Amino acid sequence: MATVTALRLYGREQIQLDRIEPVPCQADEVRLRIAYCGICGSDIHEYLSTPIFAPASGKANPWTKVSLPVVMGHEFSGTIVEVGSKVTDLRAGQEVCVNPSLDDRHYTLPDCSRCSEGKPNICKRWATYGLNAVGGGFADEIVVKHFNCLPLPQGVSLKLGALAEPLAVAWHSIRTSNFKKGQTALVLGAGPIGLAILLLLRTWGAGKVIITEVTEQRSKQAKQFGADMVVNPLEKAKGGDGQEQDPVLEAVHSFSEDGVDVTFDATGLQSTLNTGLAAVRPGGVFFNVAIHEKPLLLNLNDVFILEKKILGGICYTREDFEQVLKAMASGEIPFEDMITAVVPLSDVVSGGFRELMNNKAKHVKILIQPGNGA
Ligand SMILES: [Zn+2]
Known part of the structure; x- marks a missing residue:
């Protein structure tokens, strides 16, 4: 199998594009070819300061077991290219956006009290793709649990889909x-x-x-x-x-x-x-x-x-994504005006991260586009 190009965080002010091995797609997972992934203020924070979410140097996340380097990017959309054997609600070729949050379900643990009351965003085992779990959006592809995906409704493009995460916040x-x-x-x-x-x-x-x-x-x-x-x-x-x-x-x-x-x-x-x-x-x-x-x-x-x-309030739940997708599909609000640049993954460091740090006021959202000159 071909290697995957991915932006990985190694520690403070250390990010680089790597070629990594693809991970297998388990029975309850799907593989996405990533279309777009937005750069978040928290990505810049994790890169420049002492990380809040990414694992500390030499330490592993207690739930996902992931340690540095981690693939970054948690605001992404993509097309399903592989479907796990037990997944029945999604099919190959579907365009989706991703709620990147992990909770008890991801570790096959019973729901804790918070998860049971519909607040997995404050689950004590909360983690997120793109910061402290396996895989992130600044990459050619990612494997995620099927229940992290939300199919994009009619009229919502993959570009708009990448805005669903910040809008869900x-x-x-x-x-x-x-x-x-x-x-x-x-x-x-x-x-x-x-x-x-x-x-x-x-x-x-x-x-x-x-x-x-x-x-x-x-x-x-x-x-x-x-x-x-x-x-x-x-x-x-x-x-x-x-x-x-x-x-x-x-x-x-x-x-x-x-x-x-x-x-x-x-x-x-x-x-x-x-x-x-x-x-x-x-x-x-x-x-x-x-x-x-x-x-x-x-x-x-x-x-x-x-x-x-x-x-x-921290993050979102699936309900927030659903409401945002509904608002997008209505076409009443020009959410696409939030996109101020689209940059190929090959240029993510200078055209993405550095551009955002140096010209912060010029940008609302820079989208990274894998598979384009990468
Ligand atoms: Zn929980």
Whole structure:
């Protein structure tokens, strides 16, 4: 069998394209020829910093037994090229996107309490293809469990399919924040997740949506993606009393004295926590969807006196993917505008990772395309 080209993480700031042996396709698995795989902010984080998800050097993931080097990439779509002998719900030639999460089912263990209540994303044995399990999306192919695959509905291309994962993160955040139709939102940061939340809030029938962003390019994107207001939090405004005002709070209070129903923090700074929590109405929700570099200071009197709620959410469940695919199939929202570059796998390091690090504001989502000049 021919070897597989795959991008592997060896440790801090060490990634390279390798030729590796294909893995066998077990009875309950399918083999995909990968079409597209998006680069995620967490891929950059795992590459540049001390890994949060990838196994530490010399250590194996306790559940998947995988150790470095690991194949990266967890936002992918592809075409099924081989079907395990016991798989009945999928067939060769089908186009699918993948929920890359692993849970008890992957280790043939009985469901834990979290998995039983439909929350495998917080299973203590959670892992993910592309960071700490066998195989990832920055490769010619991958073998995954059949129940990780979601067939792409009519009208959803393989390119759009690769966006299902980041959009599922956004969908999960909106869903678990208990956001209701007609409510107002503040989104902190117009990066890929902030913009994905903005796009999907339209699907949810949101009232006003304000988004904050410091770069001009991303502010423009946020406007194009339908934000009612885009505010630069660094542009201090003078209030009526001559005092400097927080421009984000000014904007929020310009249409609602009480504040927004939900703040989504996709930035994760002390300043975004302060502003985001202050912008929430009494009884409203501050929802964290950012990875934090360090602990922050928090005055819990906001939670106590004003009954504001602080929630967070990780990843997604299959339900979130299904809802995102439905939204994509409706064709109402131009999700493809999130794609700012398509780069062949052979150029993943410089054209993908380095490009994203050096020109962050220029990009929402860079898709890597295996099998194209690789
Ligand atoms: Zn579990």
